[in-house]
Amino acid sequence: MQVPSVTSTIDLAAEGKQLGHLRYPKISNNGGWAYDLIPIAVIANGDGPTVLVSGGNHGNEYEGQIACLRLIDEIKADQVHGRIIIVPVISRDAAWAGTRLWPSGANFNRSFPGRPDGAPHEQIADYFTRVLFPMADVVIDLHSGGHAFSFIPCSHMHVVDDRAQRKAMLEGMLAWNSDVHFLYVDVNGAGLLPVEAENQGKVVITTELGGGGRVPVAVHQLSWSGLTNVLRHVGVLTGAVETRESLGLPPAVIIDGRDPVNYVNTDEPGFWETLREPGDSVREGDPVGRLWFPARPERGPRVFSAPRDGIVTVVRAMTPTLAGDSIFVLGQPIDASELL
Ligand SMILES: [Zn+2]
Numbered sequence: 001m002q003v004p005s006v007t008s009t010i011d012l013a014a015e016g017k018q019l020g021h022l023r024y025p026k027i028s029n030n031g032g033w034a035y036d037l038i039p040i041a042v043i044a045n046g047d048g049p050t051v052l053v054s055g056g057n058h059g060n061e062y063e064g065q066i067a068c069l070r071l072i073d074e075i076k077a078d079q080v081h082g083r084i085i086i087v088p089v090i091s092r093d094a095a096w097a098g099t100r101l102w103p104s105g106a107n108f109n110r111s112f113p114g115r116p117d118g119a120p121h122e123q124i125a126d127y128f129t130r131v132l133f134p135m136a137d138v139v140i141d142l143h144s145g146g147h148a149f150s151f152i153p154c155s156h157m158h159v160v161d162d163r164a165q166r167k168a169m170l171e172g173m174l175a176w177n178s179d180v181h182f183l184y185v186d187v188n189g190a191g192l193l194p195v196e197a198e199n200q201g202k203v204v205i206t207t208e209l210g211g212g213g214r215v216p217v218a219v220h221q222l223s224w225s226g227l228t229n230v231l232r233h234v235g236v237l238t239g240a241v242e243t244r245e246s247l248g249l250p251p252a253v254i255i256d257g258r259d260p261v262n263y264v265n266t267d268e269p270g271f272w273e274t275l276r277e278p279g280d281s282v283r284e285g286d287p288v289g290r291l292w293f294p295a296r297p298e299r300g301p302r303v304f305s306a307p308r309d310g311i312v313t314v315v316r317a318m319t320p321t322l323a324g325d326s327i328f329v330l331g332q333p334i335d336a337s338e339l340l
Contacts, residue, residue: 002116006127008040012085017043017077024123041072041086048082051236052136057109057193059094063209064142067223082236100146110189112196129196138234139197139204145211150317152278153210153219156182160198170339172205175233176226177244181254182313182331187263205230212317255331261307262330266291272321282306288328306330
């Protein structure tokens with residue numbers, strides 16, 4: 001198979017702290033033989049696991065990107081046992097544009113496994129698949145709700161089939177020490193970054209760190225405290241591992257979103273008004289939100305109700321809503337022991 005078209009300007013196998021770029025062919029009207037760059041950093045020191053941390057898989061999910069940039073800024077090589085590879089802002093142009101998708105329309109999180117002879121997003125996905133994932137023991141990919149969704153700030157995971165991998169992922173997810181964790185299923189296509197990493201047997205830890213527009217101080221703090229505690233938990237960062245118990249917090253709630261009926265969409269456009277906040281408990285049939293029809297005020301609102309008892313995990317944060325859009329997601333509390 002063709003070698004990856006993406007190259008790193010730094011030696012990912014070298015010791016110490018290095019900052020550089022991933023370089024890939026640039027497609028533009030501004031001349032040929034050009035390349036484009038996204039930042040990458042590696043902090044390595046002796047023996048230990050390799051952890052890949054990525055932010056900006058989706059452009060307008062900034063919580064994780066800022067935590068990654070802070071990691072690059074603050075962590076020194078002598079605090080590391082093993083290696084942390086950080087790609088802080090994968091979808092650079094989308095991040096600057098404030099959009100989920102690339103300006104080309106590409107969804108980086110539907111681009112895996114990627115291909116070396118594809119479009120730039122596919123070339124970068126191919127580099128993750130064939131170069132970065134094989135180096136890594138643990139893959140941490142940081143998401144949030146972007147502009148469209150308001151999530152309970154949480155770490156989350158797929159319930160993978162392999163029991164040892166599942167246990168390690170569950171422990172890693174819990175080490176984020178968020179109030180809530182979420183078990184999700186893919187109801188919207190294939191080609192996700194975490195799925196490719198899971199298929200390679202990696203311990204994959206992902207997040208949904210809030211969203212909806214502004215990033216509150218508490219969410220920045222949770223992004224940082226969770227990420228660094230997970231890095232200590234997996235042994236790549238020095239320092240004592242904290243638990244919710246050691247922090248004086250009650251046990252976290254794990255919300256099981258594996259029943260696809262929990263993902264509620266609208267079949268017609270309108271203006272979304274939420275009647276519930278993320279974290280609210282609802283009973284089956286309770287109103288969760290309603291859609292207004294600005295072109296037909298005489299119609300009144302259409303109410304959308306909870307399809308099951310559960311906890312509201314996500315609500316739509318954008319008012320304009322198109323036919324087919326997701327409007328809220330529920331899940332049901334589950335005990336961690338049921339997952340082992
Ligand atoms: Zn995302």
